[in-house]
Amino acid sequence: MTTPRKTSRASGKKTASKAKPQVKPTAWVRVPEESEVPEDVRVLFGKFKEKTGFIPNVARNFALTPEHFLRWFRYYDFLMRNEDQSHLTRKEREMIAVVVSSANECEYCLASHSAYLREITGDPVLPDVLAANYRRAHLTPREHALLEFAYQITVDSASMSSADVQMLRAIGLSDEAIFEAAQVAAMFNFTNRIANAMGWVPNEIYYHLHRDKK
Known part of the structure; x- marks a missing residue:
């Protein structure tokens, strides 16, 4: 009498592909990937990371319209970070x-x-x-x-x-x-x-x- 082979527990089961970790949305509209934004925006992202270790979500979100983001940020940065000309x-x-x-x-x-x-x-x-x-x-x-x-x-x-x-x-x-x-x-x-x-x-x-x- 032939002894039946032991089957592996994994046999017959589909190998699950590694799912990408779920990223919590930071806005209700599309947020562009870093690779999508223009070079001047990526440079600014790099400065954020160098200074704080992360990119603020406001920058990622606002970069959906890059020129609007850059113009807003220049005014915001001057208004909030400037010391020499602030009253x-x-x-x-x-x-x-x-x-x-x-x-x-x-x-x-x-x-x-x-x-x-x-x-x-x-x-x-x-x-x-x-x-x-x-x-x-x-x-x-x-x-x-x-x-x-x-x-x-x-x-x-x-x-x-x-x-x-x-x-x-x-x-x-x-x-x-x-x-x-x-x-x-x-x-x-x-x-x-x-x-x-x-x-x-x-x-x-x-x-x-x-x-x-x-």
Whole structure:
């Protein structure tokens, strides 16, 4: 009598092909691959990676229209990163970004600029307080006035008057600083609305960055 051969457990089963890992979408519209974007955008991506170790999703998402992205980024970068010609401190600009993004319920900008504010201040709590209720934060009179101004621009700009500008002049801000504050607030109202409308998802790392005090 012939002893039947033992069959392998794997016999008769199809070998599963290695599936590509699922990548969580970062927008509700198409996000271009890095190989698709123009050279000047790839160079900018490289600078992001060199500086932070990752490419912000805002850059990947916005690069769907490369020229729009580059023009937006030049203005944004000058407005938020320039020190030599700015009339506001970096802290003031980032606080405006957080307060405006909170008022607009923009997950992307709130996550990213809370991280930037934690980085430059070494304070892991301040961005959370600003996002919840900026009027409860420990602010200087100048900071408080700037955030009131930015909030008013965000929620009811049509009702503003020269008195809102005079309030800032009264505490020592120049007209140039006031105009810059208005531009920062407007930049985030613009970007918040695009991010919300297109479903932009922030890089998860933003939620973890700079949580420890310096």
